[in-house]
Amino acid sequence: MSGADIILRVLAEQGVDTLFGYSGGAILPTYDAVFRFNEACASHPERQIRFIVPANEQAAGFMAAGYARASGKVGVFMVTSGPGATNAVTPIADCNGDSIPVVLICGQVPRAAIGSDAFQEAPVFNIMSACAKQVFLVTDATKLEQTLRSAFEIARTGRPGPVVVDVPKDIQNWMGVYQGKGTLQFRGYSDRLRMVAKGSDLGEDKRARFFDLLRQSERPLLYVGGGVIAAGAAAELRAFSERYRIPVVTTLMGLGAIPAKHELSLGMLGMHGAACANYAVEDCDFLIAVGSRFDDRVAGGRPDAFAAGARYVAHIDIDEAEINKVKRTHWSHVGDAKHALRSLMEHGAGVQSPAGWLERVVELKQRHGMNYDRRSPLIQxxxxxxxxxxxxxxxxxxxxxxxxxxxxxxxxxxxxxxxxxxxxxxxxxxxxxxxxxxxxxxxxxxxxxxxxxxxxxxxxxxxxxxxxxxxxxxxxxxxxxxxxxxxxxxxxxxxxxxxxxxxxxxxxxxxxxxxxxxxxxxxxxxxxxxxxxxxxxxxxxxxxxxxxxxxxIDENADVFPMVGPGQSYSEMITGPFIPSRRTPEAGHQDAVRLNAADMF
Missing domain, CATH: 3.40.50.970 (Thiamin diphosphate (ThDP)-binding fold, Pyr/PP domains)
Structure with missing residues (x-):
């Protein structure tokens, strides 16, 4: 069959039911293969692949990202060469930043024309390499099938992310044999996955060390990010929090990991996080980061001032590169959040946060909870x-x-x-x-x-x-x-x-x-x-x-709380409707004194 038909076979094999994309000359053979694939499946409509055409390629990428974020499956979009591919850079970079599994299939000019400044040629491999988890330029037609299958595997495993497959037009038209199996071999990546899988169950000594730190702490706090959602670990997080009575703050990407109304939930932390959540970070003495990366929206420009009162910091993350990258840890584990939390719960029993800490958390929520101008005649x-x-x-x-x-x-x-x-x-x-x-x-x-x-x-x-x-x-x-x-x-x-x-x-x-x-x-x-x-x-x-x-809405409504550039959580501006730990006058003066900075 043709290379284009092989692409469709692999997509069907991977369970793809929806494609997003915009047409163009260099991808037309594969678009035609979609039509012929669906025509062949006419008697079995459940096997057909739905194709959604947006207004532009950037939107196709965001649709694939929305599909992946909502379902946990790999989102797929297809675009043509040149401007089609360059319009897809932003959604690829977006998915890379948020660890979202998508596969982008780009049409490319024929192999013989690559490097000749052909019509609608763009150096996709060079451009995308800086902002994707992995990029492939298919130059050997016999490896097309294995490359596509590998793209899906890489997108969904480890720390999820976007994978780009650039397919020259002559390879889409090439005739070859569909094997129905096989992937490319990446020794380094495969070894890392095996190491993470092997270490998913924490050893007895490591678990004992974690609970030793927990016993020594009086004010433990879970700092939860999007990695918990990516790992499907929301149930384990909730069970862990409830068993050890540890309050939870979440990042923007971690919202939904624990119900907002849960008694142990303090809401979102960070630059525009809830005041009660940020004050809890200030007060905690043991910060337990799970699937979160201490990014600048959370730690600001001063990581040393973030959770400055914490005697101990623990960090669980699927990506070893995130450990000690921003904040030094006293205990860490590289692995899947779901398995890590389960493994810890198999060991620890009878360790719970002191009642006084939980009472303080309740007080923080009551005194410094979210609020706004509820008396304004304008729509807030x-x-x-x-x-x-x-x-x-x-x-x-x-x-x-x-x-x-x-x-x-x-x-x-x-x-x-x-x-x-x-x-x-x-x-x-x-x-x-x-x-x-x-x-x-x-x-x-x-x-x-x-x-x-x-x-x-x-x-x-x-x-x-x-x-x-x-x-x-x-x-x-x-x-x-x-x-x-x-x-x-x-x-x-x-x-x-x-x-x-x-x-x-x-x-x-x-x-x-x-x-x-x-x-x-x-x-x-x-x-x-x-x-x-x-x-x-x-x-x-x-x-x-x-x-x-x-x-x-009210054109003058602002977002508060707000941690300004170079500020710590203790200097947070809470605005006129949320009580601050400082006097309102001091908060106002600080807001006026702050200078413009590069950090937005």
Whole structure:
């Protein structure tokens, strides 16, 4: 069969049921193979591979990422050479930053033309190598099948990530034999996987050392990241937390690992984390990091000041490179979070946090919990998210763009389950929310999927509104419109003496509701009065097809708490509605004194 047909055979073998992509000359042989594959499966429609065509290749990548994030399976997208491939760089980098398993299949100019500056030629291997887990340029047609199979294996194993396969057009047209088995051999990678698997059950001495540290501590705290969700370890985390009575703080990527209303959950920590969570980090004496990497949104520019009071730090991570990279540890384990937590629980019994620490945690939540201006006549974005959480009971898959709306969602939506919060964490990519929601909805058709977006972010990929209506994908788009790039404006007010250069969008003329209607949304409306909000939200959620709801929010609403550049958690700005451990006057003065910095 042709190389293109071999690609389809491997995709089917790997359980791929949905492809995302945009056409072009260098990938046409494989696109035609998709058509012929589905035609051959006409009598068995369940075997067919659905193909979704977005408005551009970047959105195809975000759809594949949303599919992977919501399902835990590998997302797949296919693009053509040149601009098709370069448009895919951002989603590949995004998936790499957040450890999301996707496979990108790129068309490439024929092998004989590579290096000749042929039409739509781009050095995909060189470009993608800097931002993908692995990149393959297929130059030996007989290894195409093994390369594709290896791509899936690499994407999903170890620390998950994006894999790129660049396939020249003449290899897609090449005729060869489909073997039905075989992968490429990577000694170093395979050895690392075997070492991690071998060490998944902690030795008795190592387990004993961990519980020795736990017995010595009076204020232990679990610091949980996206690695727990990637490992499918939410149940083990909850069991571990409950057995040893250890409170939990989560990163942005870790939201959903433990229910927001759980008695031991303090919410999100970090730059815009809950004050109670950040103060708990300040107070703890034993920090236990599980599937988290001490990134700058959490540890800031001063890792030494992060959890400065912790006598001991433990770290469990699948990636050895993360151990001691930012914060020095006293106990560490390289392995899968699920197996590590299970192994620890098999050893330790009867060790629990002191009652006084748990009482302090309750007090922190009561005194320094999330809050906002509840008396304003203007619609507060926090109230919108809070009300949506109440209506859905926290049981929805939520995607976001990037900016203030992303943080308000993380702070006020009470997530119940893992894989229910999809956001661009490491890269912070605007335009992520809508295509990711479409991918998630296709992965989990029975789920309620809502994109909570901002007017700045949604502009980046607004063309995907038409994609949702074209394919009848019943995503819900909730637009929080503050007529500007709100997070930029907030920083400009705090650090640039209020000069809102480029961030004020009040002069822009786009009518989002009319745009949604033009793109086929039968439910598309705007809310401008707080009295209308609840009823409109309920109708929006209940609508059976794609739905669009624009809410005109307070343009001056800010995201608090906030840990500014170079600050520690003890210097956190809590804003006017969340009590600080410092006097309000000191907090205000610090906010004014802070200088602009490179760290956003």
């Amino acid at each position: 974005p926090q109230f919108v998210v809070e009300k949506l959480s109440e209506i859905t009971q926290g049981r929805a898959i939520i995607s976001t763009g990037v900016g203030q709306h992303q943080m308000w969602t993380a702070q006020f939506f009470e997530f119940v389950e893992p894989r229910s919060f999809l956001t661009s964490g490491s890269m912070g990519t605007m335009g992520f929310g809508l295509p990711a929601a479409i991918g998630a909805q296709l992965a989990r058709p029975d789920a309620l999927v809502i994109d909570i977006d901002g007017d700045g972010s949604i502009r980046m990929n607004a063309g995907e509104l038409e994609t949702a209506s074209t394919y009848g994908v019943p995503v819900k788009v909730l637009l929080l419109n503050n007529r500007g790039d709100g997070m930029i404006r907030q920083w400009q007010r705090l650090f640039y003496e209020g000069r809102t250069f480029v961030s004020d969008k009040s002069l822009h003329q786009k009518d989002f509701v009319m745009a949604a209607r033009a793109d086929g949304f039968r439910f598309a409306c705007r809310v401008e009065a707080i009295s209308e909000l609840e009823d409109k939200l309920k109708s929006f959620v209940k609508f059976e097809g794609p739905a669009f709801l624009e809410v005109m």
